[in-house]
Amino acid sequence: MSRNPYVRPVSKTTWYMRNGRYRKYMLREVTCLLVGFYSFFTICALAILAGGSETAWNDFLASQQTGFWVSFHAAALIYYLVYMTFDWFKLAPKALPLQLGEQKAPDWVVIVAHYVAWVVVTLVVLGFAGVF
Amino acid sequence: MSKRTLELEVLRYDPEQDAEPYFKTYQVPCENDWAILDALNYVKEELDTTLAYRWSCHMMVCGSCGMMINGEPVLTCKTFVRDLPDKVRVEPLENFPIERDLVVVLDDVMEKLQMAKPYIIRKDPPPEGKEHIQPRSALYKFKQYTMCVNCMCCYAACPQYALDSDFIGPAVLALAHRYNIDSRDQGKSERLDLLADHDGVWNCSFVGACSEVCPKNVDPAAALQQMKVDGAKEFWLQKLPGGKS
Numbered sequence: 001m002s003r004n005p006y007v008r009p010v011s012k013t014t015w016y017m018r019n020g021r022y023r024k025y026m027l028r029e030v031t032c033l034l035v036g037f038y039s040f041f042t043i044c045a046l047a048i049l050a051g052g053s054e055t056a057w058n059d060f061l062a063s064q065q066t067g068f069w070v071s072f073h074a075a076a077l078i079y080y081l082v083y084m085t086f087d088w089f090k091l092a093p094k095a096l097p098l099q100l101g102e103q104k105a106p107d108w109v110v111i112v113a114h115y116v117a118w119v120v121v122t123l124v125v126l127g128f129a130g131v132f
Numbered sequence: 133m134s135k136r137t138l139e140l141e142v143l144r145y146d147p148e149q150d151a152e153p154y155f156k157t158y159q160v161p162c163e164n165d166w167a168i169l170d171a172l173n174y175v176k177e178e179l180d181t182t183l184a185y186r187w188s189c190h191m192m193v194c195g196s197c198g199m200m201i202n203g204e205p206v207l208t209c210k211t212f213v214r215d216l217p218d219k220v221r222v223e224p225l226e227n228f229p230i231e232r233d234l235v236v237v238l239d240d241v242m243e244k245l246q247m248a249k250p251y252i253i254r255k256d257p258p259p260e261g262k263e264h265i266q267p268r269s270a271l272y273k274f275k276q277y278t279m280c281v282n283c284m285c286c287y288a289a290c291p292q293y294a295l296d297s298d299f300i301g302p303a304v305l306a307l308a309h310r311y312n313i314d315s316r317d318q319g320k321s322e323r324l325d326l327l328a329d330h331d332g333v334w335n336c337s338f339v340g341a342c343s344e345v346c347p348k349n350v351d352p353a354a355a356l357q358q359m360k361v362d363g364a365k366e367f368w369l370q371k372l373p374g375g376k377s
Contacts, residue, residue: 005230005231006229008229010227012295021344091338102272
């Protein structure tokens with residue numbers, strides 16, 4: 001009997017359509033586009049600020065208060081929270097297993113610690129920004 | 133005992149006759165408490181003796197009967213008729229070449245398994261006339277990884293392995309991690325090539341499907357992320373003055 005193994009083709013471009021698990025993963029990974037956009041957006045804002053023109057800066061701020069941009073930023077924030085922050089915090093115990101005594105600590109301990117750290121960092125940043 | 137007829141669509145491939153695989157449907161009268169493996173055994177014994185598939189223990193220990201059931205990689209001895217619809221599709225594990233029917237070629241993983249050096253490596257001899265004492269806390273660090281039965285369901289679920297078969301893959305890397313974190317082992321540096329190489333942990337993009345499908349509740353995705361943390365730590369320690377190159 002001769003061997004003639006059959007190799008099933010795998011699509012390099014549509015592999016993530018194979019099941020819901022992969023599609024969910026891609027929804028998480030596509031948040032990198034948002035990170036890219038906001039990096040570019042921040043650089044543009046800094047460039048305007050560094051230009052020294054108060055009028056240009058005020059025009060930029062006013063442009064961000066239109067319905068389109070407010071909706072865009074709100075949608076981006078929700079998408080990012082759902083598919084990046086919540087997802088990554090849920091996965092954090094895998095990379096950082098915590099052992100208390102003989103047994104592994106429950107996953108929620110590590111997850112809650114991440115949320116607490118997130119709140120603290122957010123408060124510090126808002127503090128520096130002069131919100132309080 | 134309640135009975136029902138299952139429409140079993142089985143992927144068939146005869147390397148000596150077929151250019152590519154095709155589905156063949158069997159009507160199988162099943163008991164509700166049967167596993168899909170029982171249904172396959174019925175096909176083999178009563179309907180079509182030419183069907184080829186692997187199995188041995190029928191009790192989730194040998195890891196031989198991993199297959200795709202309705203697109204999910206599972207152990208067929210652990211997948212029950214009562215949990216499935218009337219139409220069930222049975223295919224060989226994804227991401228492996230098909231040897232014949234439901235039997236896949238596992239040579240690639242078997243070779244990679246040796247690279248992981250899945251045994252305790254000691255540099256210092258054990259204390260004279262004494263065994264190595266391991267506290268329970270040290271045992272629980274790696275115990276879950278010892279439950280792996282090499283069924284390769286994790287490889288069938290891993291899109292990274294599907295796209296790049298050079299990737300060492302979840303089960304083998306998890307096994308390497310199991311020995312790396314065993315307090316009796318001193319062979320971590322010998323497994324470093326496996327860990328640090330592009331085809332090692334860094335090829336994992338953390339889809340996490342391997343852990344979700346594991347029939348033994350092992351968490352290979354966790355092992356790989358912990359190895360990444362170890363690898364990054366090792367990299368920066370080497371950068372320090374006096375660090376090993």
